[in-house]
Amino acid sequence: MSAARKRVAVVGVGTMGSQAAWRLAARGAEVVGYDRYAPGHDRGAAGGETRIFRSAHFEDSRYVPLLQHADALWERLQQETGRELRRLTGCLLMGPAEHQQMATVLQSIAEHGLDHEVLDTEALAKRFPQYRIEDGDAAVLDRRAGFIRPELTIQTAARRAEQLGAAIHRYTTVREIVPHANGVEIRTDTGSERFDTAVVTPGPWVNDLLPDLPWDVDVRRLVSAWYVPTTDAWSGEERPAFIRTAPTHCYGLPSPDGISVKLGLSRALHLPAGDPNRLDRTVGPEELGIFTELMGRYLPDLHPDPVRLSVYMEGYTESSRPLVGPLPGAENVVLLAGFSGHGFKLSPAFGDIAADLALDGTSAQPIGFLSTVGRTEA
DSSP: OOSSOOEEEEEOOSHHHHHHHHHHHHTTOEEEEEOSSOTTOSSSSOOSSOEEEOSSOSSOGGGHHHHHHHHHHHHHHHHHHTOOOEEOOOEEEEEETTSHHHHHHHHHHHHHTOOEEEEOHHHHHHHOTTSOOOTTEEEEEESSOEEEOHHHHHHHHHHHHHHTTOEEETTOOEEEEEEETTEEEEEETTEEEEESEEEEOOGGGHHHHOTTOSSOOEEEEEEEEEEOBSSGGGGSSOOOEEEEOSSSOEEEEEOTTSSOEEEEEOGGGOEEOOSGGGOOOOOOGGGGHHHHHHHHHHOTTBOSSOSEEEEEEEEEOTTSOOEEEEETTEEEEEEEEOOTTOOGGGHHHHHHHHHHHHHHSOOSSOOTTTBSTTOOOO
16 A cells, blocks of 8 residues: 555445455555445345355355455454354255366365365265255365354444444445546535545445446345254254255255254345335245245255245346456446355455555456456456
8 A cells, every 4th residue: 555545435334345444444544434224234135144154166266265365354353353253164065966066166176275075975864964865966065164144244344444443424325426536526415525445335236326337237135044943953063054056056054053044045046126225025925935845855854934034135247256346437446246145255355355456456366357357248
């Protein structure tokens, strides 16, 4: 960073914005955050008590160095705050052996020497009897994996940023971001402020705030559902998170208190969110059919009636790769958007990358495949 102390706005203090505020404040920037609600709210993309952290990656092995950077920053944030934000319980990755995502997982493990264990059908059935396995399935236990506490993480990162000197304007909606030759103007209902640079992390409000964005971000409404086990198969010493790749992509996390199991689905099974300010947060019985089908086929020890349902939003790009880098035509505005359901585990790394870009204009992290610079597809 240059000798002059930069003044940086962070628009949206959620999953990415809270981490960006922490990393910017840690590096001496004058940070001002804006959020339409308050850090840790349940109206956007982050919520539901737990999210998965994993070291191996299904979609693209190029994410692994970013995951490793995030891993170190998760440890740092916990050490600085004294809060348990992440617990490493492992993550079981399952699916047909010939499925492309299982091949990518094994590729990422081999390329980066990740700590893992391959389980055959017999070993899987004996060690994790709560799962029903089909012929031809493969399973990989990612040992450097587990769960993250999303609401606590966002509040903790935001509070740490404030301890380091950041100011956060809660319940303050940003209406417009106006780049200038020598800075950025942030306009709200109560006035405007000038900054040297801005980090914009609008989550599902990206299309509202940036209607002229040259890439499409498809905002979807997703349902999380919690089910109670009917046997003690889920109460053993090993209680890893899990992901199944096919034929229906789904994931789950045993709750930290051991009472229930949270289930979630992939993009193809999410409905369009519509206006993010008028999200339908009621889950109809017809939306539960896919969960019932999955439990009957793969998770027979869960009671078929949910004990809790929650609705959130996520933004997806066409390629499922996020948009990370300068806003086209506005080099002093750094955009982080469209994380396509894969962002939370990586959020400390992307917060650090946002700080790099806002303060130095570049980052040493390998983000070329995600960068907005020269990007023609979403």
